[in-house]
Amino acid sequence: MAGIADVAARAGVSKATASRALSGVGYVSSTTQGRVRRAAEELGYVPSAGAVGLATGRTQNIGVVMPYVNRWFFAEVLEGIQQALLEQGLDLTLYDAKPGSAGRARIFDDFLARKRFDGLIAVGLEPVDRELELLTRIDRPIVSVVGSSDLTSVVAVDDDYAACRATEHLLALGHREIVFVGGAPASHWAHVDQQRLAGYQRAMEEAGLSAFVRHVHSEVTLPGGYAAAADLLSDARDRPTAIVGVCDEVAIGAIIAARRLGIQVPADLSVVGIDDHEFAEMFALTTLQQVPREQGRSAVDVLLSEIAEPARERTELRMPARLIVRSSTAPRREQSSSL
Amino acid sequence: MAGIADVAARAGVSKATASRALSGVGYVSSTTQGRVRRAAEELGYVPSAGAVGLATGRTQNIGVVMPYVNRWFFAEVLEGIQQALLEQGLDLTLYDAKPGSAGRARIFDDFLARKRFDGLIAVGLEPVDRELELLTRIDRPIVSVVGSSDLTSVVAVDDDYAACRATEHLLALGHREIVFVGGAPASHWAHVDQQRLAGYQRAMEEAGLSAFVRHVHSEVTLPGGYAAAADLLSDARDRPTAIVGVCDEVAIGAIIAARRLGIQVPADLSVVGIDDHEFAEMFALTTLQQVPREQGRSAVDVLLSEIAEPARERTELRMPARLIVRSSTAPRREQSSSL
DNA sequence: TTGAAAGCGTTACCAC
């Protein structure tokens, strides 16, 4: 375990000079720098992260808190963050804070307080009040991905717009009986669900179809969408002609359910999602694309700026989703039952 | 930023005593301990991780390296690890090392060398030689999840057995034309694919059906299985009556492909997977269950023992998968084409 | 049972 003292000794300089030569901060003649570098190389010198942290107050480590890692959106964001941090030579400490779990309480009470990071990225956290307060105490820059927050920077997609655009797409195809599937009453995804539901409602209202607004709850997962749609579609009499899924996973669940019931997609039923999930292509799903990986990268950019310049005011980056038309949507068909 | 000195001052003792009182190591009278604890409480004292690390040589942090986080198995393992670590009050630093990426090289060259962790869990890594060498240099306990390794402890499912069992299940149902789907020629999943393929082959051979052994390559993802199966099943003439998927994702892709081609599962085609993926239930998939979350937890157990007792010899934990019969498999039907 | 002081490995300030 060669330390900087060993490097200095071998290069015939002081620790101070060695430090400067290695970090590139401050004056060093290029010849000594060369000598020091070589010495470090030869000794296989690796600075001790703990010591650097102690001395500089910077841990070179970013914390990431998210409630799930096994769901597409979260996993993608995480990968985006990881990649961006890697390029900067920063470590990433992961905190998996499942809503309501004992672990979550522990994370907020103990782990975050330890502040083993220079900044924090909170993905889809939806903190409750107590948690929010603990978060503010942390005194490190925080950026939220997904949702909204008055006290952190935010990187997210415009959920309201996405759902509205999805609904308009169906309306333009002549659909009227459009139901919005997704979002449990007490979802920890609350903000997003709500925004997307609102966008759907707005589009319906603007089309003068307030009376047709219909929202079916479901767990926000593929099996959840499957179950909800299976139920919704089982009654042939008041079956909608189109579905807006709160996200692609739910939409795909709905497509699978429809197929099992012998309902043709898109001939009998149009389905649109939001995400552009990795399975979207396979199910020919029309969707509003967001790129969570990019959101992760952006979150890192924003966070690093705030770390570099603490006085900076908070940023809010809200990206528009782009409509991708595949073949899960089609014009409303004249139905025999419409007599 | 109250430090231990502040706590000591407030409690009217020395830093040394305060340290002992707080950590519970060494002699302290219970009255002073009480006083110190209270003082710490009142000041909201939180020890500086960096300083503790410097002084003790322990970072209270575990590194986790995996090639993906957005795939079911990896995400589940990660959650299991995270939970177990959380309970122990340990942090988790994540390194996402995509095979062949520039980031991966960086992780091995720079990040792991920094040793900001007391031990390492490598999930499905399949390191190449150079990487293996770097890994051994680290001088910290390492446990591998998935695969095999002579120089680290291993926690994994018995892949050969699982595939063999899956195949036997189909054989028992009367199937002969059983094809194994999954595994690209140069997969970074190589070891697992290989073991499972071997298990399938063994079962076929033992049943005297060596001539029927057939392996179709596919990317080890749901869309990959879909594509491979769509291709495999398109030709009605030499269509198998059963498929063993290298994992559930591939198996489910195959089921979806079959349905789209109008092939009935399980009437015309039996499909069995390995995993018990979260979607397995929804597709009524017969499968060999492994519980990656448990593997993650076990990996943590093993690792912590090795950290506590460095001389300990390496452990190898290989768990058997359990057959779960749902309804994607059925007895081979007498076929009209079998005339 | 307690306290003083010596590390742990860097960085950064201030003379030289």
Place this chain on the structure above:
DNA sequence: GTGGTAACGCTTTCAA
């Protein structure tokens, strides 16, 4: 341009 040296915040001997 370079070298002392004091932090950084904690743990851990060793004496008292």
